[in-house]
Amino acid sequence: NVQLEMKALWDEFNMLGTEMIVTKAGRRMFPTFQVKIFGMDPMSDYMLLMDFLPVDDKRYRYAFHSSSWLVAGKADPATPGRVHYHPDSPAKGAQWMKQIVSFDKLKLTNNLLDDNGHDSEKYAEENYKTFVFEETRFTAVTAYQNHRITQLKIASNPFAKGFRDCDPEDWPRNHRPGCLPIMSAFARTRNPMSSPPPQ
């Protein structure tokens, strides 16, 4: 059994239509994909890996007037079957279960030549179990399209703090009209990012 961490934040993005930047050098995902794992055999070794499933083979473009994604042709040839092994692999079940497993080093790239930490598919014949979290679905972009996604990223990613025009700590004391939509998405009870989990 696997439980997605930061589910509330993922849901918030998902409601707007999550976008993830891809670059040639590789860009981290935000929110970070991290999970709690239950029910492994504590003494057995496990490999943990992550890959990405194309939802369809279409290409989309964002229509700003209607704030929606429109089909705009066929997708690029599918990404070669690459998987990202969690760097702690292999490890005992007990190790995986005793703390949150984070894929924060994982980077998305549109450079087909660069592996970026991805390995070619192996172990395909072995027993494995797959978990899909629909709320982590995203559209890969080279620049953000939906401005509300940009604002939610700025509001919730600590590394983008430089672009905030309103300190969440100061709200509602410093309440200004322009901050309201961001703040409503940044309710502290739903977003524990500011105090990241140990290790």
Place this chain on the structure above:
Amino acid sequence: NVQLEMKALWDEFNMLGTEMIVTKAGRRMFPTFQVKIFGMDPMSDYMLLMDFLPVDDKRYRYAFHSSSWLVAGKADPATPGRVHYHPDSPAKGAQWMKQIVSFDKLKLTNNLLDDNGHDSEKYAEENYKTFVFEETRFTAVTAYQNHRITQLKIASNPFAKGFRDCDPEDWPRNHRPGCLPIMSAFARTRNPMSSPPPQ
């Protein structure tokens, strides 16, 4: 077979009498202990670990007038048998050998209550091979005693760049008397730190 990396730098420190700061929170070693490994079985799994051997059970204090260490009593009770497993352990021989193995995350502490990434001794009964590098011998201190050690740390550790009063790149162009001894210790051919090995 194991080969110490940055041996020239280690030798330079060792000639002066290397000192390493220990703190309650833990302090990295500098130079970093890193090695190249040869002759493992590529397919076998290996644990790699590091520990510290007290050279004697004496306590020392530094005599500034003679620039030497004088015996000043008996050592504290020996550190409990703690070892530091390399975080990549276990891994195949091929993996260990294909790049430099670095213990850069290792931290020294005088806090007996804090493990600081150290594990209690295990595998004592299993087959293992030990390598000692005499040139990495050091004196644990809470504050640097030998000023020449301080200057060599400042000259060679990138994180201490803020304390340099002379940019190695500008020498001998900007040659000033006060910089000469530091620069002679920082010959670029003997200190590749400025361009760290990939990954």
Place this chain on the structure above:
DNA sequence: TTCTTGTCACCTAGGTGTTAATAT
């Protein structure tokens, strides 16, 4: 046009020796 890339200021995160204050 539309999409992609490279550079930038601004952050987070954490490793330095210094210094002054505190402990022994």
Place this chain on the structure above:
DNA sequence: ATATTAACACCTAGGTGACAAGAA
């Protein structure tokens, strides 16, 4: 006296979106 601690300015290292320039 001497040894240790804690706060600090100054770094390295690298993750952000904005923006201007370039490519398709």
